[in-house]
Amino acid sequence: MHKLILFASGTGTNAAAIMDWCKATGNASVALVVCNKEGAGVLDIAAKNNIPTLLINRESFRSADFVETLKGYGPSLLVLAGFLWKVPEAVVQAFPGKIINIHPALLPAYGGKGMYGHHVHEAVIAAGERSSGITIHYVNEHYDEGDIIVQAHCPVLPGDTPGALAKRIHKLEHYFFPHTIGYLLANV
Numbered sequence: 001m002h003k004l005i006l007f008a009s010g011t012g013t014n015a016a017a018i019m020d021w022c023k024a025t026g027n028a029s030v031a032l033v034v035c036n037k038e039g040a041g042v043l044d045i046a047a048k049n050n051i052p053t054l055l056i057n058r059e060s061f062r063s064a065d066f067v068e069t070l071k072g073y074g075p076s077l078l079v080l081a082g083f084l085w086k087v088p089e090a091v092v093q094a095f096p097g098k099i100i101n102i103h104p105a106l107l108p109a110y111g112g113k114g115m116y117g118h119h120v121h122e123a124v125i126a127a128g129e130r131s132s133g134i135t136i137h138y139v140n141e142h143y144d145e146g147d148i149i150v151q152a153h154c155p156v157l158p159g160d161t162p163g164a165l166a167k168r169i170h171k172l173e174h175y176f177f178p179h180t181i182g183y184l185l186a187n188v
């Protein structure tokens with residue numbers, strides 16, 4: 001069975017969608033949730049699903065031990081689901097082509113440092129865009145610059161608030177993230 005390691009910093013609705021998909025399909029299991037934020041919602045979600053968690057700080061994240069710990073799980077994929085720290089080069093190099101991220105906009109637009117969460121949706125609305133969407137891409141040493149795997153689009157409606165757009169984008173994410181993981185696992 002394929003093993004996934006999830007990285008998340010926040011509420012964890014994407015992590016929950018991936019866990020549900022794993023249970024429903026039996027195609028993979030989540031072996032570990034890595035989180036950098038004490039009290040983050042994703043930690044409760046992991047606990048409810050009996051999935052071990054690893055709380056990291058800046059130092060442990062950059063240690064050689066961390067790479068070894070990850071390797072110990074034998075993951076098929078490392079999945080960044082709302083994870084806000086830049087992945088260290090040593091981790092990228094230890095798992096070539098095996099780290100993916102989801103971004104709540106159509107990259108290369110509205111990506112890069114500082115473009116996360118509501119900042120992205122605010123910028124999209126302020127620019128008067130008529131559509132937005134999600135990008136699932138490989139992770140390399142630079143923020144939001146790895147090769148794109150999948151993009152899915154949705155409209156930006158007149159009068160949209162960042163919150164309303166975020167809700168529409170989350171729906172895309174919760175469907176396409178697990179299914180893209182399924183596609184990648186079937187083709188590795």
Ligand code: GRF
Nearest residue numbers: 010011012013014082103104
């Ligand atoms: C998602 O919109 C994801 O694209 C972004 O952060 C958000 C995480 O949401 N990178 P959640 O914690 O999965 O609910």
